[in-house]
Amino acid sequence: MTVPRRIQPEARGAALIMALLVVALATMLSTTLFFRQDVWLRQVDTQRDQAQTRIIAGAGIAWARAVLAYDTRTSVSDHLGEAWAITVPTTRVEDGEIAGQVTDEQGKWNLNNLLAGDGSVSAANMEVFRRLLVLLRLSPELAATLADWLDKDSEPSAGGAEDAYYLAQPQPYRSANRILTDVDGLLRVRGFDANVVERLRPHVTALPGYHRANVNTASEFVLSALLPDMQPSEIRQMIAQRERIPFRDFVDFRARLPRSEIAPNQELLDTRSRYFTVLIRARYGRAGLTTEALLERPGRDWPLVVWQKYQ
Ligand SMILES: [Ca+2]
Ligand SMILES: [Ca+2]
Structure with missing residues (x-):
């Protein structure tokens, strides 16, 4: 860059x-x-x-x-x-x-954001991950599979997988039911083979807990997944603009959006990183x-x- x-x-x-x-x-x-x-x-x-x-x-x-x-x-x-x-x-x-x-x-999307602070599955982040998967030409169903891997319960969601699937493998193991410690942890989740993980790797991370993505550093794919109201050309303009003048805070970010119909979700976005x-x-x-x-x-x-x- x-x-x-x-x-x-x-x-x-x-x-x-x-x-x-x-x-x-x-x-x-x-x-x-x-x-x-x-x-x-x-x-x-x-x-x-x-x-x-x-x-x-x-x-x-x-x-x-x-x-x-x-x-x-x-x-x-x-x-x-x-x-x-x-x-x-x-x-x-x-x-x-x-x-x-x-x-x-935090220029990447945090896979562990699929769980909200209270441990329930975050609907907003499920949508972000599904969009990111589609943008990367991967199956959006992988979002449900990962949510099951992370969430506390052992009830498979629609399209997901829990113990029943993992225990039926040649070398059986259980669903983690806890957050990932690194991106390689995806390799144990149904459907995330080495090719899928390598495709995702530049755009995702695994951080302890819920952490918003930084709009000053996020990749074009991550920004597109986070801001579905924006056109690809608008995303690219935003990247060119932030290189000249970075976003100071969320208020500054919202004020500089190209159209008033764009509704960014503050729960997903930040301008600084931990x-x-x-x-x-x-x-x-x-x-x-x-x-x-x-x-x-x-x-x-x-x-x-x-x-x-x-x-
Ligand atoms: Ca589970
Ligand atoms: Ca700084």
Whole structure:
């Protein structure tokens, strides 16, 4: 995605994220200099490389948390012109390298929004998911199947599936009856094979609880699913417009809609985000690793790591 010109943080944002990265790396690397004394044994070499790689990756996660903490203090909304959205290209550090990217998870539609706050199925979000599935040329019936997987009861809804289906499989298991912890959790739900999940993956996320999508960062597909009153051309215009001037809040968003007949549902939409993922690629000597973490930014506090995976 191109960074919009007028709101581009330009050199200042890039300098900021690089400065925070250098601080994070300096802190982490200074603790491990003793590894260098052990170069006489190849096995120790390998262990050193792996340890240094993990340290560089850890510094990358710390960097992302620092950038997001800075953003909280300096802005009221979250959009793609901010410093956190700048991709850090492969950068040399000591004898290794690091690359990183932060993604707004609320630029995607949260699969767990199928359950409203009280645990019942959210009719508005069922409609959003059905529309998203159709836009992606997938069966809208998958919405009912996922709602059954998430909801507490074991009564299949129309077109859905509960224990009776899953227990009849060659390797039987039960319906989760709880929210997904990650998008890969879909693979256990009837009808969500690897192809379906890969088609959905760029547009969906699995966050703890109910979290609205950010209209400043949402993809064209997600916006179309959230705003059924809008024409595809109007959605594209909105994306071009938000790159010049991001939406400050819901009132600003509603005021800038192209037609008065468009009725956005505030329960589905936001202009700022609480959840981000950071993807870090680190390399040192012969070792390399890729790690991804889900970060939660609660209010004005330092972001927390919800989960971290190594690939
Ligand atoms: Ca922000
Ligand atoms: Ca259920």
